[in-house]
Amino acid sequence: MAGKKTLVHPVLFSKHFKVDPKKLDAANLLDPILNSDTKLFIDPLLIYKSQNALIKRDGRKAIEKAFNDVIGLVDISAAEGDAAWKGAFKALKLDERPETSLGYGGAGNSGSSPPAKIRTGILRTAKQIITLGEKNPDMIPLMGLFEEGVGPDILSDMTTNFLLPVLCEITEQFCAANAVPTKAFGAKYSNRKLPENPHRPTEPVILVPRDLLRDLPLAADWADVSRVVLEVQEVRDAVNQMFGNFAQANVTDKKKAVREISLKSVRxxxxxxxxxxxxxxxxxxxxxxxxxxxFRRILYQDPNAFAGMLKPPATMDAAGLRQTVLDIIEQFRKLVEDNNMWELLWNGTSHRHERASQLLFFAVATVMCAVNNVDISPETNSGGGPVDFKFSTGFHGRLVVEMKLSKGTVESGYKNQLEIYKKAAATSAGIFVVMDIGGMGYKLRKIERLRDAAIAAGEPASDIIVIDAKRKASASKRKGS
Incomplete structure (x- = not known):
């Protein structure tokens, strides 16, 4: 897609290094995708809750020292730009850490440094808080509450930088215990022997404990921040008095409210x-x-379960691509409806997010094409979104599959989003898949009318396919009923 980094042929750490993923599970470590990022982040607030032995022994101390160093230097700084200020600026390490394969980087991610103004903004706010009379180092991991531009990636990278020696030791220990080949990467990585990323051969792979990860660090997740802040009666009263109904404010106003009320009262x-x-x-x-x-379980499982499900396209043209993708979707439909794959889209009685459906389909399509020697490559934005199919060799045909949940914005997805994706992929071919988890209402009828009107006008129209992903009774209950 235009402006998006896409993922093709995802490579799991466990698969590349021939490690049983159960070993990673037992060590409570994330199995990273080596040629892409996973949209999870290290939350600095979770350091104190982690059960990893090395995080408990050394990680907490490292974080405390790092935050105290920054606060201590800001405290003694008399003016911006003096020696103490420059020391704090240097101590506040925010450089991107692609070695963990986390965050927003997308496929083929490489590290970069955030703008200096973000570091300066954090230090200025820290100075204001210190001047107010509070020197709690916990203000640093919570800067997402106060500072524009301090998002989940900044908070995660900051924490990774402070924890880097400990994460390197965790990785080295796991690799030594599981015969993963390693090499020395120098003092930057505490002279630890670490596995080399085949997609970034100058960089190691660094493994991260799963209990440090969130989909968004709390200080950047304003849905959770609002909930937590509003639970404190005194805070709620103060904010509402200053800004009206905080619960109904937008994110920008909420951040402004928290910042202003915090910087007026140390209590x-x-x-x-x-x-x-x-x-x-x-x-x-x-x-x-x-x-x-x-997503990882599908990529790692025995691909032979998908053998025989596909045949190579009869013709290496747009028609052949379309038919093959329709065949993939049909096989996916059967897996969901008839082979209990619908269960992967639910957590008890709650449906998983739309991204879960998109990633599940992408994983199935990837494995299905590979095991059946079908020469087309599905690719996707690393965070989910549409799957863009193209011939791997010999032809530049492309087709976009967009997947929406029936409870979501189905009409807008068909009318607007899919067309944007098709335009970005330079194709007029699209298939719109609705995962029916209930709540469909009249949405299907509306998009069918849009399709029919386009066809009647002689315009290209995307196919519409509905897959029944609603929760079902177990096979034994269905048989006995």
Whole structure:
């Protein structure tokens, strides 16, 4: 897609290095995708809750020292630009860490440095807070509450930089215990022997404990921040008095409200810091609402389960591509409707996010094409979104598949989003798949009318396919009923 980094042929750490993924599970480490990023982030607030032995022994100390160093230098700085200020600026390490394969980087991610103004903004706010009378180092991981531009990637990269020696030791220990080949990467990585990323051969792979990860660090997740802050009566009253109904404000206004009320009252500031610092929970891999762990399981499982499901396209042209993609979707439909794959789209009685459906389809399509020697390559934005199929060799045909949940914005997805994706992929060919989890209402009828009107006008129209992904009774219950 235009402006998007896409992922083709995802390569799992476990698969490349021939490690049983159960070993990673047992060590509670994320199995990274070596040629892409996973949209999970290290939340600095989770360091104190991690059960990893090295994080408990050394990681917490490293984080505390790093935050105290920054606060201590800002505290003694008399003016911006003096020696102490420059020391704090240098100590606040925000450089991107592609070695963990986390965040927004997309496929083929490489590290970069955030603008200097973000570091300066954090230090200025820290100085204001210190001047107010609060020197709690916990203000640093919570800067997402106060500073524009301090998003989940900045908070995650900052924490990774401070934890880097400990994460390198965790990786080295795991690799030594599981016969993963390693090499020395020098003092930058504490002279640890680490596995080399085949897609970035000058950089190592660094493994991360799963209990440090969230889909968004709490300080950047304003849905959670609002919930936590509003639970404190005194904070709620103060904010509402200043800004009206905080619960109905937009994100920009909420950040402004929290910042202004915090910087006017050290007592309110302390209440907010305490409330938010204790509320963070790691990404729930059992619920797996975004499907990141399900995605890995499909990629790692025995591909022979998908053997014989596809045949190579009869012709290497747009018609052949379209028919093959329709065949892939049909096989996916059967897996969901008839082979209980619908279960991967639900967590109990709650459906997983739309991204989970998109990633599941992408994983199935990837494995299905590979095991059946079908020479087309599905690719996707690393965070989910549409799947763009193209012939791997011999032809430049492309086709976009967009997948929406029936409870989502189905009409807008068909009318607007899919057309944008098709234009970005330079194709008029598209297939719109609706995962029916209930709540369809009149949405299907509306998009069918849009399709029929386009056909009647002689314009290209995207196919519409509905897959029944609703929760079903177990096979034994269905048989006995």
């Amino acid at each position: 309110i500031l302390r209440l907010i810091l305490k409330a938010v610092a204790g509320a963070s929970e790691s990404y729930d891999e059992k619920a797996d609402l975004d499907g990141y762990y399900q």
